[in-house]
Amino acid sequence: MTARAEAQSIASDCRVDLTADASRLAEANINPKTGLATDYLNHFNEAIMVLELLSAMPECVDEFLAWRPISYQEHFATSHFKGRDLAIAAYNAAEPIARHSLDTVADTMNAILTATREAMELNLTPASAGALAQQASNWLKPLVARAGAIINGQFIYQTCDTAEEAPQLFVDRLFEHPPAGAPGA
Numbered sequence: 001m002t003a004r005a006e007a008q009s010i011a012s013d014c015r016v017d018l019t020a021d022a023s024r025l026a027e028a029n030i031n032p033k034t035g036l037a038t039d040y041l042n043h044f045n046e047a048i049m050v051l052e053l054l055s056a057m058p059e060c061v062d063e064f065l066a067w068r069p070i071s072y073q074e075h076f077a078t079s080h081f082k083g084r085d086l087a088i089a090a091y092n093a094a095e096p097i098a099r100h101s102l103d104t105v106a107d108t109m110n111a112i113l114t115a116t117r118e119a120m121e122l123n124l125t126p127a128s129a130g131a132l133a134q135q136a137s138n139w140l141k142p143l144v145a146r147a148g149a150i151i152n153g154q155f156i157y158q159t160c161d162t163a164e165e166a167p168q169l170f171v172d173r174l175f176e177h178p179p180a181g182a183p184g185a
């Protein structure tokens with residue numbers, strides 16, 4: 001069964017009321033106010049950690065190249081998170097604007113990481129790969145912080161039009177300003 005199918009199966013089997021189940025959510029490290037869990041950010045933080053290692057340890061590039069984007073639900077469907085079923089059900093019960101805000105930031109991070117991975121597949125020099133990795137990491141860290149704020153109920157996009165454009169703008173910037181020594185730079 002794929003992660004997506006497993007997430008859908010879990011979602012249909014488990015229902016949650018964010019208000020009534022607040023203590024159960026908090027116990028599972030799921031924000032009861034938003035129904036979202038910061039554990040999803042580990043997927044991005046792991047990629048950032050590998051990117052930060054690339055300057056000093058170019059041999060880590062294969063570990064980064066193995067990274068793949070996954071959705072919130074796919075993350076929990078394949079994780080060992082103790083409340084994974086509850087996390088998927090709470091996500092489905094969350095306010096649509098909160099889910100959309102988190103998904104938009106996650107899509108932006110996925111776009112940056114995917115574009116970075118595709119650039120690194122071009123066999124960049126270690127210096128170029130390190131510079132690209134550092135730039136991508138610098139773009140990702142504030143986005144992880146924003147995603148954390150959304151999960152914790154501290155920030156929700158007021159207009160999704162701007163948020164929809166964000167992933168493409170970040171990818172465009174990545175290709176407009178390649179690191180020194182990168183092909184086409």
